[in-house]
Amino acid sequence: MFTGSIVALVTPMDEKGDVDQIGLKKLVDYHVTHGTSAIVAVGTTGEMSGLTHKEHIDVVMRVLDISDGRIPIIAGTGANSTSEAILLTRCFNNTKVVGCLSVTPYYNKPNQEGLFQHFKAIAENSDLPQVLYNVPARTGCDILPDTIARLSEIKNIIGIKEATGDLNRVNQIRYLVNDDFILLSGDDVSALDFMQLGGQGVVSVTANVAAQKMRRICALAADGNFADARYINNKLMFLHKALFIDTNPMPVKWACKFLGLIMHDTVRLPLTSLSFSKRKIVEQALIRASL
Known part of the structure; x- marks a missing residue:
């Protein structure tokens, strides 16, 4: 459940910006049908920074309810305040969220x-498996391999989503941690190379619109x-590159709408809908990917 193609799920919204419950069901069913390994609900791509705490928790629980055990659900629970991250994590302690x-x-x-x-404080407040998430381009903060190694000794910190795009990190981290510590790419462009160097999968934006192809790539790599x-x-x-032609999740939400996976490409301010010129680039990428 923590390997292979794990989708960083978009949070569908209606024209007014309210969470689209019907759209959530359609997305979860799509990933069950196409063999996605697990769903990350309300991560970066799920607009965690644009939802209220109540909405954040409600979306994760709604995705969990829809999945009904058919696909593992991982909750996005990070925050820049340690107490806030602990609060979010505790909300899922007695649920069927897998991590x-x-x-x-x-x-x-x-x-x-x-x-x-x-991260130690968060782990001490939950029995759930914890996956670290390193994306310094967005956070301005880079967790270094030596620190990852220290954290890997905490029993319920089981892996990391490494989204620097720096392939040198794979060997640097692998050298310092035990073999059972999970390394996941957070960068679709370099994910296959990441897996070839010893990673076990990817938390993927592209999987939102190419679930079957991403599942197949990861399965072949595992073999x-x-x-x-x-x-x-x-x-x-x-397509990997086109989905980051503007701030995530603006391009991938428009791609989901274009393919009929969701009704609207609504994002919340300060994000805005994808411009017309960039929509054409994403459309061409979907065509080139035979989607």
């Missing part, structure tokens, strides 16, 4: 000891068949 994805604190830029103490995996991945490469 939590916790992003490094953003804006306040803690040092490495602060990061260690932050060591990187030639066939790369053939499929090369056909998705333009």
Whole structure:
């Protein structure tokens, strides 16, 4: 459940910006049908920073209810305040959520000891498996391999989503942690290379619109068949890049709407809908990917 193609699920919204409950069901069913390994509900792509606490919790619980045990659900529970991250994590302690994805604190830029103490405190307040999430391009904060190694010794910190796009990190982290510590890519462009170097999967934005293809890439990589995996991945490469032509999740939400997976591409301010010129680029990427 913590390996393979894990989708960073978008949170569908109606024209007024309210969470689209029907759209959520359609998305969950789509990923069950196409073999996605697990769903991350309300992560970066799910607009965690744009939802209220109540909405955040409600969306995770709604996704959990819809899934009905058909696909594992991982809750996004990160925050820049340690107490807030603990509060969110505790909300899922006695649910069927299989684990939590916790992003490094953003804006306040803690040092490495602060990061260690932050994640240690979260882990001590939950029995749920905790997956660290490192995306310094968005948070302004980079958790370094030595700190990851220290945290990996805490029993319920089981892995990391590494979204730096720096492939050197795979070997650096793997050298310092036990073999059972899970390494997940958070960057679709380099995810296959990440897996070839020893990663076990990807938390994917592209999987929102190419679930079956991303599942197949990860399955082939797990079997060591990187030639066939790369053939499929090369056909998705333009799409991997197009989905970040503007701030995530603006492009992928528009792509989901274009493919009929959701009704609207609504995002909440300060994000805005994708511009017309960029929509054409995403559309061409979907065509090139045979989607």
